[in-house]
Amino acid sequence: MTPTYALTTEGSGSGRGTDDCESVAGGNGDEERLARAGLSRVVEPGDLAALKTFDGLPPLEIWDRLQHNAPGLERWSTRLATADPHRDLERAAAAGARFVIPGDDEWPAEVEVLEEAGQLTRRAGVPFGLWVRGRANLRDAVTRAVAIVGARACSSYGEHVSAELSSGLSDNGLTIVSGGAYGIDAAAHRGALAAAGVTIAVLACGVDVSYPKRNSALLSRIAEDGLVVAELPPSCAPTKLRFLARNRLIAAITQGTVVIEAAVRSGALNTAGWAEQCGRPVLAVPGPITSRMSAGSHLLVRERNAVLATNVADIIEAISPFGTNLTQPPRAAPTLTDTLDPDLQRTLDAVPVHNPAPADRIAGTAGLDLPTTQQCLQTLATLTLITQTPTGWRLPPTPPPRSP
Amino acid sequence: MTPTYALTTEGSGSGRGTDDCESVAGGNGDEERLARAGLSRVVEPGDLAALKTFDGLPPLEIWDRLQHNAPGLERWSTRLATADPHRDLERAAAAGARFVIPGDDEWPAEVEVLEEAGQLTRRAGVPFGLWVRGRANLRDAVTRAVAIVGARACSSYGEHVSAELSSGLSDNGLTIVSGGAYGIDAAAHRGALAAAGVTIAVLACGVDVSYPKRNSALLSRIAEDGLVVAELPPSCAPTKLRFLARNRLIAAITQGTVVIEAAVRSGALNTAGWAEQCGRPVLAVPGPITSRMSAGSHLLVRERNAVLATNVADIIEAISPFGTNLTQPPRAAPTLTDTLDPDLQRTLDAVPVHNPAPADRIAGTAGLDLPTTQQCLQTLATLTLITQTPTGWRLPPTPPPRSP
Incomplete structure (x- = not known):
């Protein structure tokens, strides 16, 4: 068995899946990568049952127990029967993607905040690894990153504001993280791309899956200039629960989450909830009180103490260390x-x-x-x-x- | 001297200027009314110099000292020379107005909060009396009252929201207080009138002066169904400083001030400042961050701890005793x-x-x-x-x- 895919990105800040293909002899790091890839296939993102059953065991040992059909692990038997991490890594490589795990130079330590964070909608936990497509270095990209999330069926106001804030934050060197969906998400990614900034789409499916379909050209551009990231292995389809689990990653790898338009019941408020769980600031962009699309933003400010965000400076202030990058409240010069x-x-x-x-x-x-x-x-x-x-x-x- | 104007509204909750005209023999209460009417003509609203010079003296004594050209009072000599409170009270009566003073059944004790409140833009203090036009009882009308203020040059969004909130608050039995200006003020008054509610216009000029001119029909309707109130005696014209002094009355006689649209430099923010001085809640209605007209509202929330108001219930909650009339945050029923x-x-x-x-x-x-x-x-x-x-x-x- 001589896999042609990259099993490691270690030791190189610019290590890329497609660039440093190398044979894998099965060293320790590679065994762990295989185990983690297998687990990312077998265990559903954020599964509380897994968290409880495996309770802090090293991934290699979990994988080993699963392979040996240890008692009490029947829950995972069905997927285990067809799991093939070698094939998944191959598939990823073919799609220009790599699997980044703890210890890799590119691993974003920020995501480990999920170890301490509570659970939300009965999901929790640090992912076993992250499937990454794109040329940028993930860790570098999230050093200064902001999540911009909101409604799919947004208004033209929301779309405009998303693109503008995103471009403005990009101009200030911030990475824009969003979910690759229609509406606010797409406008945020586009705003960053338009400003030649770095943007990351965190998907609720495989990084090789174009979902939603009409965003496939956008996702390709993001993979070209930024990064497409997922917890799920290649070819996986999105589900409701996966969107909710995905949201915790968006919140975890960013310094703050900005909600632009959101209905009272929406994925954006779920992401805001994860940001709270992770101890990251939540910002909400106001809008007309006559628009149902802004109701979620206003709810965040009124009920959940979110910071009202009216411009790029407000966002930068909120995600900066206390007392730095303070905004100048708008004030007309006194006559x-x-x-x-x-x-x-x-x-x-x-x-x-x-x-x-x-x-x-x-x-x-x-x-x-x-x-x-x-x-x-x-x-x-x-x-x-x-x-x-x-x-x-x-x-x-x-x-x-x-x-x- | 047999004045034909009402010098008193005492002893009658429904006492009306034009209804109970009576001769005035110059009893103690009437002497004080004359003194206060004279002072309202001679002393500029909110004048700090007067506050300092007269330092708590009873109005009758202040008026007496002024009449006798006591030393140190030269500042007021010019207006004193032409002041004629009898004529002012006559003029008011002719215009269907009355002069309400402390001790009158109609006197709104709320305004005395200005005794304790600090100064703002170098103005302060309780008015000597209030010139009132309209059939309603002022004290009754302000028992449950909300100020709605905002930009003259408001957007159609602001105008719509002002009228809607105002109607909704009226439906809940609240009196709408505003400044009678174009834009947000006018829409607020109209919203209350449309809902057959009580509305009060507090003017920065005499209650018989139609300012602004194009609102004269509106002001007449307000005087018909509600009240037109001013600190300044009949015929006085508005000035910049009088607007600022007037704002303190709007804040003082209401349980809370709602700012709808306001530029960063605006009278509405000055009224909000007076509400803060008076210890009354300030609410701000958000709007598009792309609209300069909403910048003042957003500033109030971000910098001055105003409550974000998105509907009538939010406003009623804020002005109600702590723990009563709590809002139900919008929440979709769980599926x-x-x-x-x-x-x-x-x-x-x-x-x-x-x-x-x-x-x-x-x-x-x-x-x-x-x-x-x-x-x-x-x-x-x-x-x-x-x-x-x-x-x-x-x-x-x-x-x-x-x-x-």
């Missing part, structure tokens, strides 16, 4: 008149726009005594905020200058 | 499949939609052993979630029923 003493303001308010008025009439309007008013008028004139005419005072024809 | 045990879910996921599959194939797809799968299939069939055919299992032609 010169804002900084005036109240009496000056009142006098200025009382000066007519067109028809000049004498000081005593201005004093009455302003509700100030005459000496105070006269002093104020002089000061305002010095500031060129008013002009004096033979018949009294008025505002200058052009608007007063603004302070710098 | 039957949500509540299934994970193995049942996995089996269901593995059952084909159209072409029946035998149990062993379903077991492989589900990743479960055959006995478990068979048990699950039986259960799912009992729940009518799947159907058995001669060649195996498939989903029923119609969607599975939802749990109640």
Whole structure:
């Protein structure tokens, strides 16, 4: 048996599945890779029963027990009968993909947060490995990464916002992680690609499966310029439960999750829940309260303490170490008149726009005594905020200058 | 001197300016009303200098000192020279208005919160009295009242939301308080009128002044069905500073302030600031992040801890005593499949939609052993979630029923 697929990406930051094909003699690392590949075929992503049964055993030992039909493992017998990790690794290689496992240079340690994270919708746990398609280095790509998720049936507003925020975050060197679905996901990937940024699609099926079908060209582009990642081995089809399990990976490998449009019952809120489980910030982009599509975002802010995100800076602030990359709240520059003493303001308010008025009439309007008013008028004139005419005072024809 | 205007509304919850005209002999209450009316003409709303100079003195004494040209009061000399509270009260009566002061049955004690509230934009303090036009009883009207404020140049979204929320709050018996301006304010007043609710316009000019001009029909309707209120005596024109001082009254007489659309630099944010000063909740309605008009609302949520408001219930919750009128966060009813045990879910996921599959194939797809799968299939069939055919299992032609 001389497999032609890559069994390792170790020792090379730029190690690529398709580039360093090599024979595999069956060394320790390779045995573990085979075991993990086999387990990724046999055990359903996030399966709590597996987590409980295997309770921290090393993958090689789990695989060994399964191979020897150890008692209590009948649950996995059906898939085990047809599992062939060699073939899966071959298939992956043929599709330009590799299987990345702990210890590999490319392994994203971030995903191990799932060891500590609780369970959600009765799923949990660190994946046995990650099937990866694309030229980028996975670990490097997720060093600074943000998840952007949302509704498939989004509005044009949501699509626009997803693409814009995604491009903006890419311009700031962030990797955009999403689920490769229609709507918000696709717009997020496209926004990153348009900005020549790195984007990762984490799928709920095999990395060689084009799902959804009409996104296949997009997924190919992502594999070209970014990465397509899955916990499931090649050829696997997506299921409802796999989407829910997939969402935990999106949350785990990113520094924060941004929900753009989401219905109250949606996968995006599930991903947000995983981000909470992983201790990562959740951000929600608001929208019209008249749009059902924004209800999920608003719910996150009201009920789950999500950060309201209105622009790229808000997102970068939230995922940055405490006290760094702080946003400047939007604030119009104060005008010169804002900084005036109240009496000056009142006098200025009382000066007519067109028809000049004498000081005593201005004093009455302003509700100030005459000496105070006269002093104020002089000061305002010095500031060129008013002009004096033979018949009294008025505002200058052009608007007063603004302070710098 | 036999004034024909009402100097008192005391002793009658339904006391109306135009209804109970009576002669005034100059009793103590009437002297104070005259003094307060005079002060409302002479002292600019919220004037800090007055607050400091008069430091808690009774209005009668302040007025007396001013009349006797006591030293240190030169600041107010100009307006004092022409002040005539009798004439102002006459003018008000002619315009169908009355002057409500502390001690009157109609006096809204809520406004006295301004005694404790700090200053904002160098204004502060309780008004000497309130000029009121309209048939409703001011104190009754503000027992349960919400301020709805926002941009003059609002979007159609903002206008729609303002009217809808306002109508909805009116339907719940709340009075809608706003500033009578174009845009959000006008839509809020109209929404309340449309729902046959009570609405109050608090003006930055005299209650007999139609400002802004194009809202004069609206202001007349408000005076008819609700109330038009001002701190300034009849005929006064609005100024920038008067708008800022007026905002403190809107915040003070309401249980909470809702900002719908607002630019980052806007009167609505000033009103929100006054609500904070008064210890009243501030709510902000979100909108598209692409709209500059919603920037102020989003800023309030992000930077100033405002409550995100998405509907009438959110607003009622925020202004209700702690723990009452709690909202039910939007939540779709869980479907039957949500509540299934994970193995049942996995089996269901593995059952084909159209072409029946035998149990062993379903077991492989589900990743479960055959006995478990068979048990699950039986259960799912009992729940009518799947159907058995001669060649195996498939989903029923119609969607599975939802749990109640």
